[in-house]
Amino acid sequence: MEGVDGCGAQLVVAELGRVKELLRQLELHLHEPELCRGLAAQIVALTDRSIGIVMSSSSAGAGAHFADTPPALTSCTPSPLSDVSDHQPFRTNPKKRKTTARWTSQVRVSAAGGMEGPADDGHSWRKYGQKDILGAKHPRGYYRCTHRNTQGCTATKQVQRTDDDAFLFDVVYHGEHTCRPGSTAAAAAKRPNAQTLLQSLSATLTVNTDTNGLLAAAVTPLTPEHRPTAAPPQSVSPSLASPVASDSYGLAASPCPVTTVYRDWHCCDGDLQEVVSALATVTSAPEPAMDANFMNYYFDFDPAYGGIDPASLFP
């Protein structure tokens, strides 16, 4: 974990310790879907916090170290975008040219391979266009899945460097991958490891904050069979148009109402297992005490899970 200072490392260890405990609880409550869903949401939130810690630490000391940095991690800071009018992936009425894409997710990604672009998200993309966007300092790049022609995969993404930080990119994913990139030896070699999968996990997160202070959407299931067939309209309220100042999973505790929406999960079930396994074993450091206050915080954090009695998790 090069680049993470002592304090950051402690924080990461603490967070991962909590993740580990949540995974244990998840294992114990596999027969309770609602509880599992809640636990999964907390796991993802904690994972993202950890990634954020790592990224904030590494970027602080980045500079010439980019070539030596470990495989990229994705910082999924919910984007309080400087010019949200240019970022409309969640609007119900995409006015632009019709697209077959139905799934969207938006993330803010740190540049990890240098200044060229954001981290590899585990998929193979081909750039098919670039446009200067009105009001934006940097052009927007348009990418489609490399397997579009061979496998009919319709997934696309848009990548745009943020105005205020040259090391951050806003990435908008459209559509879901229907390709199977793991069939060849070359593709298998390129197959992301657990760390990359974590990155993908983070990349599939969106945070949706309702301007009225109400949750705009609850966590939706990850599995493909639970995916709706159209973009969920309830998730496209003003949301990003007027983000609450601190709606982040970052270090600062945020009392604002935030919920996490999973969309366009890029990994198969086996990948998820691998991620969970990696999370469960990632730290050998003494785990911090797990207490009900922590869970209360998270259940209060997202009232969607307020019905769960933390006491049931900590008998």
Place this chain on the structure above:
DNA sequence: CACATTTGACCAGA
């Protein structure tokens, strides 16, 4: 040679 990127033109919605 195959594949990826670049870039100007074109298209469609507001």
Place this chain on the structure above:
DNA sequence: TCTGGTCAAATGTG
């Protein structure tokens, strides 16, 4: 008419 998204020819790369 303006703007963002896509197309496709030209060009680059290994």
